[in-house]
Amino acid sequence: MKQESAAQNTPPASPPPSPPAQHPRDHGDPQALWIFGYGSLVWRPDFAYSDSRVGFVRGYSRRFWQGDTFHRGSDKMPGRVVTLLEDHEGCTWGVAYQVRGEQVSEALKYLNVREAVLGGYDTKEVTFYPQDTPDQPLKALAYVATPQNPGYLGPAPEEAIATQILACRGFSGHNLEYLLRLADFMQLCGPQAQDEHLAAIVDAVGTMLPCFCPTEQALALV
């Protein structure tokens, strides 16, 4: 997938500044940075990028363990969004986006607000394995919500998480949309991409939804 951007089509007057040293660089292009998305960034990056890859990171599992009082919830009814849990056996599928030149500072500035300020996420360097070239891994920046952040909710039975997701909405939409769009992405990745935690929550939602509200109301949720 390529998304042209104005910045990409206008050659910089002078070489753009290199990405800040603390961020992983793309050795093929030192002006570039890869950003790994595994939740809403998978379907709504909302920043200009030059390239993207579907793939996975090893050593992490995705969990709906981060509370969200802005995008998919409120102070009174926090929603649940995903974070990465360190798990030696884990593997999490998502999308890595390559940002280059002026796109780097623009993306980082935007994500700092969306992820860190509004979401409680911190940045972490991960190794990303593109689906098509897993033998050529890339260093990427991921936004991870650690247990130390105030919005962290931690583990809960998948049924309880499903109930919370069905009940919450925020400024970016209903929490159910967040869950189903992520489930859609995982379907597109193919049978080799499994996420049992996500599947269990989707199953629990499917069981509860008819009781939770009649069909036409359910359709209005998303």
Ligand SMILES: N[C@@H](CCC(=O)N[C@@H](CS)C(=O)NCC(=O)O)C(=O)O
């Ligand atoms: N950092 C993860 C999770 C990102 C995420 O879902 N963050 C929330 C912030 S609480 C968000 O941006 N939500 C926007 C939305 O729900 O549309 C990712 O790489 O996708």
